[in-house]
Amino acid sequence: MRFNWNIFKMVFLLIIVSGLYAFTNNRSKNKEIKDLKIEFVGIDNLYLTNESVNKLLIQNYGSLKNITKEKLVLNTIEKVIEANEMVKSAQVYLTVDGELTSKIVQRRPIGRVEGITKFYVDDEGKRMPLSKYHSARVPIITGKITGESLEDVYVILKHINSDEFLRKNVIGIHIDDVDKYQLKFRMENFVVNLGGVDSLTEKFNNFKAFYTKANKDKTLEEYNMVSLEFDNQVVCTKI
Incomplete structure (x- = not known):
């Protein structure tokens, strides 16, 4: 019977590889955290x-x-x-x-609830505790805080954060009741009655068009209330 050197070489190689793997694996397991x-x-x-x-x-x-x-x-x-x-x-x-x-x-906060319990609303609409290391500059949420109203507020906040003008200027959201939300702006004295969260894109586009014209005409200070509650309209109340 002739001795098969090829089989011997394959078995020997397999033993060497297995030994190296076992050695490396053992060394890896015993590696310490530096x-x-x-x-x-x-x-x-x-x-x-x-x-x-x-x-x-x-x-x-x-x-x-x-x-x-x-x-x-x-x-x-x-x-x-x-x-x-x-x-x-x-x-x-x-x-x-x-x-x-x-x-x-x-996590990233996009609104801050100021009620009996204070917390953030994060970018996924979840409650997030306040941090002792930093206070986020986000819109303050006040009024009738409920689970349902916070769901609506999250929808409003997403629209605000997707628009540069709104993100820079809206500093507060007040919950007056279900489907009755008000916005407070950084530099203006008027309140914006948003109504519900329906047709937000159209409402905000209409408001920005009004704001641009009123700012150009220098008449923004003449208003104390701006309502976006009615279909495709901006209704203003003067001081």
């Missing part, structure tokens, strides 16, 4: 700090430095970070250099 890196992704990262995230991790895990990779469950760490009410999402991974990196997207 440093922690927290990176905030996106803009307006003002409501959470590196120190507060570090404190959160220490409270849950103690010091993560010098812990081996084998003892880490990255998905669990992500969930711990995402449990913070200022966090929208988190991604945690270990680099080849042993650096545990956390990429965090913070």
